[in-house]
Amino acid sequence: MKVTLPLTREVLESVQIGDVLELTGDIYTARDAAHARLYEAICKGEKLPLDLKGKIIFYCGPCPAGPGRVIGPLGPTTSARMDPYMEAMFQQGMVAAIGKGDRAPYVAELCKKYKGLYLLGVGGAAALCANAVKEVEEIAYPDLGTESIKRYYVEDFKVIVGIDTQGRTIQEENIPKYRKR
Amino acid sequence: MRRIDTSAVIPVIRQLCIEACQQLSSNVTDALRDARAREESPLCQEILAMLLENAAFASENHLACCQDTGMTVVLLEIGQEVCWEGMPLYDAVNEGVRQGYRDGYLRKSVVDDPLLRKNTGDNTPAMIHVDIVPGDKVTITILPKGAGSENMSALYMLTPADGVQGVKKAVLEAVERAGGKPCPPIVVGIGLGGTMDKAAFLSKKALLREIGARNPKPHLAALEQELLEEINKTGIGALGMGGTVTALDVHIEAFSTHIACLPLAINLQCHAYRHACATI
């Protein structure tokens, strides 16, 4: 299903686990170190370097761009490390996060409570993912290198709904279907 | 005695880093193709097809196949008749890594101190392991190890009474706990025996074996096969989306151990099963 960003309430609440979405629009990278800084700023009540309202955060640290490319290979990193920051990010207005792997059970509850999504990128398909990124702008924390906050304008960027706004998770529903032990 | 200037390893390591990160071997792509054919979940089939497309695209365009180009594990098998000259060998190894990650546009993923965490900016230091072997050759193997799978590794100090049942239980437990985090389909590297450190090293070394190759000892080969089948019954599937192919293979490396010990190290490896090797 093709989706133009920003995500509307209607799309957010209608998609379900397992749906494959092709995103076109702006998404913003932040992973371990950027989350730690954002969280510290939130706790201190400081102004954040970007307004998170309506935004999608992509847990990602790219490779550097080779000649003639806007960005190097990139893809989702393991989301569970960002679990402790999830509620604060939702409270700031983030509507969805893109990463890989399952998360703590409380993240499903948070998706339900804040009507947000957890989207799964295709971990390890980094050369293809980079191809979907058409424009890159560094937004904050350049000293963090690969971990700085960047805006990516993406076209048809493939993600799979991992947790929907009803708090259903793909792992919980799909793995038992294929389990044979 | 064969004299080698340590600077000779620099261009070799530079090239191996780039090659390992950009090109998945046909052994791996064949295994992924085979996985796609066996996979029952349509979503996982689609993901496996994407991974194959990605591998081809990365190698054609000289791009890293995964953005996590890892910590650089370097194995040096040094012939005992080799006499080194020039700069310190470890400096030369790190210089090769530095050049490879710079020139290959690979990600710099190493922090200087585990608690202070400042990026070193050049992916050094490498994790260097040295083995002294007969002869006058030097074999260099590079294994870029991503953190998604490394973080899901486990060490169990089992007891002799736990036996093979204890080993099976622990391996299945580690794989299920990891779920989709280590980017399945995975290769499970198992180090069995020795001391704690030996088991850990063997579990990493197990990740250098070709997919499909079995341990020469029949009882270990049978255990590899059994574990592979059991892991593929967990239902985890590609990237943990639910499916019938969770592991591409299980490799066990074993060593003698103490009368009171049964160390078991489990090193998980994602589908980006990367390594490259050269002999000088």
Ligand code: SF4
């Ligand atoms: S676990 Fe492997 S495939 Fe997944 S992101 Fe890390 S290095 Fe890449």
